[in-house]
Amino acid sequence: MRDYYEILGVGRAADGAELKSAFRKLAMEHHPDRNDGCEEAAGRFKEINEAYSILSDPQKRAAYDRFGHAGVNGMNGAGAGFSDVRDIFNEVFGDAFGDMFGRGQRRPQGPTRGGDLRYDLEISLEQAYAGSEVEIKVPAALTCEDCSGSGCSPGSQPTACGSCGGMGRVRATQGFFTIERTCPRCGGAGRLVLDPCKGCRGVGQLRRERTLQVRIPAGVDDGTNIRLAGEGDAGQRGGPRGDLYIFLSVQPHELFERDGLDLLCSVPVPMAIAALGGEVEAPCLLGGENCDGNSKITVKVPEGAQTGRTVRLKNRGMPSLRSRERGDLVVELFIETPAKLTARQKELLREFAGLCGEQQHPRTATFFQKARRFWDGIVRADG
Secondary structure (H helix, E strand, O other), X not given: OXXXXXXXXXXXXXXXXHHHHHHHHHHHHHOHHHOOOOHHHHXXXXXXXXXXXXXXXXXXXXXXXXXXXXXXXXXXXXXHOHHHHHHHHHHHOOOOOOOOOOOOOOOOOOOEOOXXXXXXXXXXXXXXXXXXXXXXXXXXXXXXXXXXXXXXXXXXXXXXXXXXXXXXXXXXXXXXXXXXXXXXXXXXXXXXXXXXXXXXXXXXXXXXXXXXXXXXXXXXXXXXXXXXXXXXXXXXXXXXXXXEEXXXXXOOOOOOEEEOOEEEEEEEEEHHHXXXXXXXXEEOOOOOOXXXXXXXXXXXXXOOOOOOOEEEEOOOOOEOOOOOOEOOEEEEEEEEOOOOOOHHHHHHHHHHHHHOOOOOOHHHHHHHHHHHXXXXXXXXXXX
């Protein structure tokens, strides 16, 4: 016969907490319900119970430590009777196996809350900027109007399930212990519909498409979700409706890129305006108090502007969802070189280029100074 400490995988100095932890782990692993009735697992399970029933009792453990198995003959789990094993399981597992040993009484299932629903909604950046109202169609479980959710035809009522006595649970004995499961006949409802409603075929619910108006607040971003309480599936047996969660995604825009509350926009600038300074028009989103209503805004281009320079226009970006704060519109300047020039235009540009020097092209002058030092270093290394 194997040593009880070896069976539980603990040392002889193990305290009560270590014993209980080891027993819980092994009993869960070898429980017959988790091993499809395997005889080897059932035998191991019984062996684990026996070891714990001895070592968890101070008097039995003391006798076992002194005399071994001879000191506890007649006091092991089997000899102690079913009540000892039941006490062990109630102590360690509680309700883990669903009122395994019949402790307490279950009541028939009452009203059940309806399930929550998810709806994915794609909106434009303009809608996210100004806020909008959107109509959506959501499939949902609705209470059958013909039977008011009872599932019974008019004039009839549900009947208590004879298999479980209306409790929704049935008990089955396996060897020396009892397991309680959901009643297979009524599915845990505790009642049967003998004369089903023709509209819903006894289910009590119908799946229909509902049309809802959803208010999208200004400032929403990708991943924002909106909860509509009570707009989910209908509850059962008079239970409340679930909720509807709308998850938003914002479509990419052809002009703007969003960065938090800021809006980024790249605007081409003619070479002459970039050199002399001036103004260009940039797009802006409608709906903000800072726009003039025609979706255009004037951007001042400083003299000598280069590609990549940004101009920040305060408070012309996205509104905040949770405050009065508003982001900025960040305009990136892209200096455009003229193309398809006429002969006269080319002549003027050549004349202009001949008149320009390092003062007009400081970056070019600095670059070639660095380049010359780089080339000179290569030549010296080769020499």
